Amino acid sequence: MNILETLSKLATESGFAGFFAAGGWKNLIMIAIACVLLYLGIGKKFEPLLLVGIAFGVLLTNIPGAGLYHMGMWDAYVYECAYDPVNDYALYNTAQERAYDEMEMNYYIVARASGHTTEQIEDYFEQQAGADVTNDFLALYATCDQNAANDLAGKLKGSLSFTDIIHLGGLLDILYIGVKAGVYPCLIFMGVGAMTDFGPMIARPSSMLMGAAAQLGVFFAFFGACLLGFAGNVAASIGIIGGADGPTAIYLTTKLAPAFLGPIAIAAYSYMALIPMIQKPLMRALTTEKERKVKMEQARNVSKVEKIIFPIVVSVFVILLIPSTAPLIGCLMFGNLLRETGVTERLSDTAQNALMNIVTLFLGISVGATTVAARFLSLQTLMIVGLGVIAFMFSTIGGLLMGKIMYKVSGGKINPLIGSAGVSAVPMAARVSQDVGRESNPNNFLLMHAMGPNVAGVIGSAIAAGFLLARFGG
Amino acid sequence: MNILETLSKLATESGFAGFFAAGGWKNLIMIAIACVLLYLGIGKKFEPLLLVGIAFGVLLTNIPGAGLYHMGMWDAYVYECAYDPVNDYALYNTAQERAYDEMEMNYYIVARASGHTTEQIEDYFEQQAGADVTNDFLALYATCDQNAANDLAGKLKGSLSFTDIIHLGGLLDILYIGVKAGVYPCLIFMGVGAMTDFGPMIARPSSMLMGAAAQLGVFFAFFGACLLGFAGNVAASIGIIGGADGPTAIYLTTKLAPAFLGPIAIAAYSYMALIPMIQKPLMRALTTEKERKVKMEQARNVSKVEKIIFPIVVSVFVILLIPSTAPLIGCLMFGNLLRETGVTERLSDTAQNALMNIVTLFLGISVGATTVAARFLSLQTLMIVGLGVIAFMFSTIGGLLMGKIMYKVSGGKINPLIGSAGVSAVPMAARVSQDVGRESNPNNFLLMHAMGPNVAGVIGSAIAAGFLLARFGG
Amino acid sequence: MNILETLSKLATESGFAGFFAAGGWKNLIMIAIACVLLYLGIGKKFEPLLLVGIAFGVLLTNIPGAGLYHMGMWDAYVYECAYDPVNDYALYNTAQERAYDEMEMNYYIVARASGHTTEQIEDYFEQQAGADVTNDFLALYATCDQNAANDLAGKLKGSLSFTDIIHLGGLLDILYIGVKAGVYPCLIFMGVGAMTDFGPMIARPSSMLMGAAAQLGVFFAFFGACLLGFAGNVAASIGIIGGADGPTAIYLTTKLAPAFLGPIAIAAYSYMALIPMIQKPLMRALTTEKERKVKMEQARNVSKVEKIIFPIVVSVFVILLIPSTAPLIGCLMFGNLLRETGVTERLSDTAQNALMNIVTLFLGISVGATTVAARFLSLQTLMIVGLGVIAFMFSTIGGLLMGKIMYKVSGGKINPLIGSAGVSAVPMAARVSQDVGRESNPNNFLLMHAMGPNVAGVIGSAIAAGFLLARFGG
């Protein structure tokens, strides 16, 4: 290799060249978006622990040539998931059948490399209904981008697994495995459980009604997304933004619509930081001055034994009801149990510090990495951003309305402002209740009362996610 | 999907329905057992750091439908381990031979799905001695539960690996990989090494005789288990309970008899917490008042250099003698070296805190998850529980008898009560020696003297495990 | 199995027997080398956090029979990497073609088992140019060590992946996966970034020229290694020792020449500890008394905003220029960003403590494990050790000469002694500049000034590694 050859190789491989490739300008836009997100995280302190990581992931993944994350590899992985070896395999008793199936996959590969969409290919197969596609394949192969086809082939031929991703992928592909396997969100939920005091909710179980009502936005946004033409699984993932719970949103989206993980995670964490701006006007508009002035009674003390029994009881009943919540609720309650036993402080401390921080590091940067320009810069992302704020607003409204009902039912003993805290976003939403309450009555301390609906909202979102997973999941 | 359909799907998928399925009542019993274990861990402080995790794993795995752990998947994995591709593969030069082998696997699958035991299938293959099983397969396939067969097929067809488990498994399946690969117990042993001061043993090397003698229960219970009809590998795993060393027991059982991991781990940790109740009567019965009153001389000081050289020397000699102890002894001694160097405090601190706590979290809950009702609730579990207490008792007796011998040989200088500390269960067994010693002589401080046999018992159990692994392992 | 049989099995399996096997004496030498490294790490405090781990890995891997690390398994893994399924696969449309390729792999296996080198086999295939090798294979198979062939076959037949290594490998094989995948060095770099203050370099950007110049040794040693007959990829890995940056050296070597990881890592960390002895004579020889006496002006203060923008800007520009630096520079700058934001202290703390310590534990012991006697004890290791010291010397010289140029250009305002700090080895090289400076002028405080080139050297080495990776990497 002589000097000119090497220099030219360096130049063409450099990322600067990438900006001049087709669609290269999109990367510039994504880098600008990363900088905006970094400004929001660092300058405006929007949930910085996750948003800084996500933003840096956005930056790294959109530098042309960096090769830290490979969208195509995960697309291939997604495809293979859709392909069902369990049901198909036992039917093959002869090499011919297997070869046939392979031909079908070959066809899929060259069709994709020729620019056909998955939907088109599906339709084609439905028409063919099992006929031999060899000739069509050969015809298509003759005209397609054969490099792209070969590349796709190597990845799809029954061989792309997590181990291949470790082998072929970049650093962020490898870290992303923990997202894909659903491990990171669960471990973060374990830490959340270890940090959460469910005492205020146990003391006033009616808080849970507000925590349930404040999931309104989840289903409202889901419905809206369906109307806008999103498929059910994607609409469910968009809706869960209204749960105002980062790990739950990431978990559900990874399982149902991984291609939309980037925008959904960014929307979820950004709006969580905007809770005061979103909630305060709605709270002032929907409640009367008299309602806002209500001072609530001190709730009863909750004994240590109750706090220990609580996570066990919740695990059993919620998982029995909606088994698909098991990973989220199981981890949340395991963390909470470690917190309350009084004999596992070491583990509780690790769950909420060392382990949670490590996982947060990996989660943030790898979720950010999924925002590849070609996919992120689309009308759909804008719609997700719009639906996300609607979800947050309707969750707030749901909680407030339930608060007003309970104000009536309780004969004015319950301040409806604590209803909006049911959106979870612990503890910010509870602080907002406190702030708005003090505007009307400077001696009103709603914070502890709002913590009840607030932590109930975490459980409520997990149940909503479990329902959507049961409905749209594999 | 209309509303009724969805509701009915939710109802049939709910875990409540699972209780009414065949054998569903067993899950209720397991949940009750989980609550008892939680009570022991939290209320009675039985080794809570592990028992709380194990108990919560028992709870989660036995909620019908939770799907956090899949016993069948790991059974399939176990099968594939028994299948030996290394020796078989090179013989296949033609596709026919491979197809034949696949037929054999197909036969295995439908036979299992038809309720045949592995032993029966083995016998069948031995009779056939390589003949074509196609016809038998087709006959069996026609009658078996074809869904079960297909399910098993997808998992067995040469494809079930850790990466499939990450892909198809639940959260606890994924965390369980670290147990299966033998990584967690080793890392915990690294932390144990970093927390252990071998000084008292180095100061009085004769302690090691008591540490060796106190492995009596391991081999006694092994022998008993063989008599009760357990296979050698299972008997070995049951015996190691007598080593009174959690990570060692888990490591060995994972390698030799993973199907019995749940009961063995629970027995090991429960009895460890019961050490005072098990040991004190035996200690009072087997020693005389005069023996118990013996005050021991202060042992010599051990220099820093000796403490640094010790882990290196132990690693080399013990691993040379029994190479299969390498993972356990290597990690124990690496941790101890980090503790003693004086220049790796950062690493020693992490080994005994952040890393150990993270691994303990994962280990406890995933070991607990293996206690699936259908398998745990059996006569064998009761036998294991019974053999476990026998193992602890005979280990105590072995240590005490050696203590009495050394009392004689030393001319009354050694208090035989420190012999029972040789069962390890650091430092509880040493505290028991201290307590019983003070009953007879309130000024007697045996604790530091008992730490010698106590830490020797850890090494002794690791050697015993290495021997059993060499004898019964792959 | 009777008693004699078992005893004889124990004796033959014991590691003591291994010393008497062919080449067994080499293991004794390696154990002695491990003890020397432990002495250097513990007694002499040579980078103990890594060297103690590496040394213990050397010890464990060379105890005969320990089975914690399997060189052959990773060799097989390496081979499979070289084999390119992506480009080859799409060409196979018939079973015949696949069978042919398998025959070729079979030939490779028996040829290796017969003692042929990979080069010889390559030459053979080039001569055959795609002809059928069946007959040659059968002839070779008849004469080769068939056990070795079968063993190799099982590992190579398209099946050896990370998941197989978890399954078949020992503890250190499993921990080594993180090295092989390039994850550990990157995570350590994240911690390094979180611990590094780039302020002095931002305050005086001209420091970067010295950081660049001090990579001279990298390329000088690379050139020397080429002359000594090392292949380009190996020469590149040897050269990077001159970067004086452990994680960079390990990352590059793992990617380019994993078979040489052991000696290169040991050389890199040992020489880093020897920086004062290597650098001081060169610094005194190459600078004049007048130059050494120069007192430098206090650099300007760097604002918090600049420190926050810095990692973002560096990531974008350096990765754009040399995309292959993305993993190293991305992680370094991500860690640094977490340090400087002021709102992610939790993550920065974890990156530089819990996470970094855990990774350091795993990295050290598994890198040490690669030093299998049969491969480590070779002339090549000696040459690497020799080239390493040359690399360090020339990097020092490069930095000093640039320092002298800048002394001239600046009109004597820059003390050339800070140039040698450009080799990175943070902060030891900067302390050496400080020490030598005070010899000539006791009131001279060069430390803060030397920190600029010092941290620039980290970036410089990463760029050098990126260049070499682009040139010699897959």
Added chain:
Amino acid sequence: MNTLALTAGRLNVGDAGVTAVLGYAVVFFGLVLLMCVIMIMGKAMASSGKKADTKAPAAAAPAPAAPAAPSAPPAPGSAGEIKLFDVPDKEAAMIMAIVADQMGKPLNELRFKSIKEVK
């Protein structure tokens, strides 16, 4: 033949509406069930707790301390408070009072990472 089913497909307005309403109802059902369980548990506790009445005030003692630091409760996904006490309350209070006095700051503005004594 594998169906290559990559998307779950779009829902028509009816299905979407039914799913949304049903989902919201399931969330309510789940939390109401939980509410009942917790209420029953609370009642059971209260009745069994009358015997252990003398213990209760001690166990509940840490709770009133919480409202003193209204901005302190931990945020999921963000930094949380580390447990305040590992030593008996009295000793911890003493240490905290000493430090607070020396710093001239009210107690609830200081965060003690941990105060531990050997048990």
Added chain:
Amino acid sequence: MNTLALTAGRLNVGDAGVTAVLGYAVVFFGLVLLMCVIMIMGKAMASSGKKADTKAPAAAAPAPAAPAAPSAPPAPGSAGEIKLFDVPDKEAAMIMAIVADQMGKPLNELRFKSIKEVK
């Protein structure tokens, strides 16, 4: 046919030399580019910083503290300093002064793991 290419092969003297020189040049090119970028950033900061001039001394205050502990800078691959302050400088300084006084040691020889107050 797969080439079984296990080694990148030896380089002849010319190639090796060219690669070495080119590599060294690329390192220089990269760091000079970075130097220019940092310089431009510094200038931009300086000009925009004139308005915020009153803020600057506060922001820069921690910096002068650094040279007081000349042996403190963190080593990659070895133990690093933990951040000194999480509370406003004044309070932290006060606590540190008290402890240092009681210990009779100069401030820069003590390492405070963390001093935190509730924000």
Added chain:
Amino acid sequence: MNTLALTAGRLNVGDAGVTAVLGYAVVFFGLVLLMCVIMIMGKAMASSGKKADTKAPAAAAPAPAAPAAPSAPPAPGSAGEIKLFDVPDKEAAMIMAIVADQMGKPLNELRFKSIKEVK
């Protein structure tokens, strides 16, 4: 043909007994071997240690402190003590004495997470 060998099979009484006795013997053999090695090492240390006799008391100093906290030794699988000193003993003792005095508690009932100074 693969043997599908899933179980190692049952042992007859003789084999089980032989294996048990042999195993117990191997454990003894291993620990006796180790005992001899440690004894030899101890003797070697003692003879080489006579020159370095002046150093020994300093190195051994922390040891007598251990019996003062009889319930302190770390449990494998449960919480362990964190290293007490990272600063020279004298300074650490001074800090500890001050705190203990102010708390009115004996020293061995306090656990200091860490006291560090810049080395």
